[in-house]
Amino acid sequence: MESLQSEREEWLRQIEAAAGLDALEQIRVAALGRNGQVTGLLKGLGSLPPEERKSRGAAVNRLKEEIEAALGAAKDRLERAALDQRLAQERIDVTLPVKAESDGRIHPISQTIDELIAIFGEMGFTVAEGPHIEDDFYNFTALNIPPEHPARQEQDTFYLMGPEGSRPEARKVLRTHTSPVQIRTMQAQKPPIRIIVPGRTFRSDHDATHSPMFHQVEGLVIDKHIHMGHLKGCLIELCRAFFDIDDLPVRFRPSYFPFTEPSAEVDIGCSREGGGLKIGAGADWLEILGSGMVHPKVLANCGVDPAEYQGFAFGMGIERIAMLKYGIPDLRTFYESDLRWLRHYGFAALDQPSLITGAR
Ligand code: 2NL
16 A cells, blocks of 8 residues: 555655745645645545555545644744744944933033942942021031121122011021031931032132132031041042043142131142143142041031041032033033033033043
């Protein structure tokens, strides 16, 4: 009795040679479809005499099963090949820079604040914020600024209108520094404290290098056993990280603030050869921030026991350090909202500062 060997070989050869899933489906229909050849063989069994039907039936069913198995294996193989080809064609380079979705830019002030937050974040600082309108106590008195101090005068500070005949100290002020936020933080939480306070500040001053509204970042560290060495280490690291110069010279120069004792001005190395200013090694120094150990009276004014806790504080102007880092020559251009200026000096939205980009 014929073993269906030639049929088997022919179907398996066709299946093996099928170039794609469509071709494979055509073979399946030709063999096993309603009018397929193998289906025809199965239908033909009924007309055979019973003694032949049994063995012939088994052989045809075996053929059918072998074709089905071969079709299944070929389908898997072709699907896997199709996927491999898609993966090869649609490979994405995850190291490519992302295309910015928008034409907008991050303002250099925002960028600089974000960089400072990244740098101080690595050192364990968090960000604190507070109101722009302050009481005399938070802006002056708590900071050991005496009643006759020039900073308190009308000429230098924006005072809000008070009730007719009210004492001058009763009037609210636009904060002249971000220190009130540190005062509020010391009142509200127990040390250890490690915060930076970026934000808007206001002084009655307007010329080429002063704006009535400008930005400051101040920092405050309060803990047991904090000393001048911590202040120096922290601020040297800040200067080197911010300007991205590992060996940037940093110098501490004695100074005076009512709220710190001792106080120190911080200078960084620079050269002024050929008219231009270059930050880094050089013969000259550039003042960059003010700092000091928090005055014991200031600690006591905030309910912190100076016998138990010490700390350091510092403050700097954001516009100034942004101008130095990014070569922006004129302070006034920061607030003009000139889109050409922003396109030139601004930053792409997805180019966020980290310790690897922008803020080292
Ligand atoms: C500067 C100098 C400084 C502070 C700010 C501060 C705050 C508290 C207590 C003590 Cl609550 N000190 N802040 C200390 C030293 C200097 O800023 O030139 N800023 C632009």
